[in-house]
Amino acid sequence: MKLEKMPAEFVAALPILETIEAAGYEAYFVGGSVRDTLLGKPIHDVDIATSAYPEEVKALFDRTVDTGIEHGTVMILDHGQGYETTTFRTESTYTDFRRPDEVTFVRSLEEDLKRRDFTVNAFALTKDGEIIDMFDGLSDMDNHILRAVGEAEERFHEDALRMMRAVRFAAQLDFKIEEKTLQAIKDNAHLLANIAIERTNVEFTKLLQGKAARYGLLEMIATTLNKYMPGLETVDIDLIGYADLLADQQPTNDEEAWTLLVFELGLTPEDAGLFLKKWKHSNDMVKTIKASIKLLNKLRLGDVEAWDLYETGAAIDNALRVATLSELVVDVPKLESRYADLKIKTKNELAFNGGDLTKGMGLKPGPLFGKILATLERKVVAGDLANNHAVLQAEAQKMVEKETNK
Ligand code: ATP
Ligand code: MG
Numbered sequence: 001m002k003l004e005k006m007p008a009e010f011v012a013a014l015p016i017l018e019t020i021e022a023a024g025y026e027a028y029f030v031g032g033s034v035r036d037t038l039l040g041k042p043i044h045d046v047d048i049a050t051s052a053y054p055e056e057v058k059a060l061f062d063r064t065v066d067t068g069i070e071h072g073t074v075m076i077l078d079h080g081q082g083y084e085t086t087t088f089r090t091e092s093t094y095t096d097f098r099r100p101d102e103v104t105f106v107r108s109l110e111e112d113l114k115r116r117d118f119t120v121n122a123f124a125l126t127k128d129g130e131i132i133d134m135f136d137g138l139s140d141m142d143n144h145i146l147r148a149v150g151e152a153e154e155r156f157h158e159d160a161l162r163m164m165r166a167v168r169f170a171a172q173l174d175f176k177i178e179e180k181t182l183q184a185i186k187d188n189a190h191l192l193a194n195i196a197i198e199r200t201n202v203e204f205t206k207l208l209q210g211k212a213a214r215y216g217l218l219e220m221i222a223t224t225l226n227k228y229m230p231g232l233e234t235v236d237i238d239l240i241g242y243a244d245l246l247a248d249q250q251p252t253n254d255e256e257a258w259t260l261l262v263f264e265l266g267l268t269p270e271d272a273g274l275f276l277k278k279w280k281h282s283n284d285m286v287k288t289i290k291a292s293i294k295l296l297n298k299l300r301l302g303d304v305e306a307w308d309l310y311e312t313g314a315a316i317d318n319a320l321r322v323a324t325l326s327e328l329v330v331d332v333p334k335l336e337s338r339y340a341d342l343k344i345k346t347k348n349e350l351a352f353n354g355g356d357l358t359k360g361m362g363l364k365p366g367p368l369f370g371k372i373l374a375t376l377e378r379k380v381v382a383g384d385l386a387n388n389h390a391v392l393q394a395e396a397q398k399m400v401e402k403e404t405n406k
Helices: 008-022 033-036 054-060 109-114 138-143 154-156 161-171 179-194 197-208 213-221 236-245 252-264 269-278 284-302 306-325 334-341 354-360 366-382 390-406
Strands: 028-029 047-049 064-068 073-078 083-089 089-092 103-105
Touching: 008 033, 008 047, 008 054, 008 073, 008 083, 008 103, 028 033, 028 109, 033 138, 033 252, 054 073, 054 083, 064 083, 064 179, 089 109, 154 161, 154 179, 161 179, 161 213, 179 213, 197 213, 197 252, 213 236, 236 252, 252 269, 252 284, 252 306, 269 284, 284 306, 306 334, 306 366, 354 366, 354 390, 366 390
Parallel strands: 047 083
Antiparallel strands: 028 047, 064 073, 073 083, 089 103
């Protein structure tokens, strides 16, 4: 099959294929960008596969970076773009279900395509726009089917992450997982325990944002993959509840996806922190999610106070997006405007500070100090006091007098 029109990203990279071919080697566009072109979707990174060995590739271009030289990957820098160029390779014996013991560079495109995970990920595109389809990926593409290349069972034994990739691509592409591929996931789900949590996390996070996230998640549960994921081993009911929320809406970023998950699991902010740490999420992400969950758990019980919104701080947008996604019955626009109307958003915005207590009022730092500032902060947030220096100083004065008269 020949492409009618090459996307601009490929056109821009054609000189690279031409340079490699002029030197007597083969070179093709491969991987997700070819798949996405066939689906009429925008493409992100352009990946190239070649029969040239890494040193041979490097000799042909002025500017290259060894981004993964041990796996045969060299990044070629051209007109401000980077192109990952990987030597055709095969992967021999996998003793640990995750990494090949050895990668061997080969000169055959077919060998390279055979080691790829799914038929729709195993196309090669020539510089003339011809699609090379060795595993009937084009018919799977037409039928919206995700099928492992070769023997599914064997392929998941080689690399158990591929099972997560299956449910992820099914969710993203809205493809059904082919029967034998699905059965092989059921039979081998336990091998997921061998995979580093960071890698599982990447696939799971993408799954949750797929347009068919509900289907992907339900297959993940049906194949028992979640039994080998931290904190998700025994929560099928909650996960099914989550899947139902995803029927006609998806989270639009990683934070939303994970906040919604934590909320569906019914975790406290503290337990959410422990759960997210097991998944190796960043501290920033944990912080946002904990703050969001604190507010959401309160909203689930009823109305919240200005102070709760204030404490949520910068996580407010995320929290309110998740309130909508989780179908919580709350007035989101009203909460948004209540947050916007807060007299201060952080402590730093208070029109009175520690310096005003010492220099201004001659008070010595001590327990009373913190108590006064905390009280002023709460009263300003609640709207009981104006955020005005004179007003706050008068209030502080009253507190000092009360304490000294005790
Ligand atoms: P995305 O659009 O999410 O980047 P992608 O298909 O490009 O999707 P990548 O993870 O970037 O996925 O991998 C690029 C290509 O490398 C895949 O299309 C596939 O051919 C191959 N590949 C990646 N990971 C694996 C794996 N674990 N097993 C086999 N082949 C893989
Ligand atoms: Mg990719």
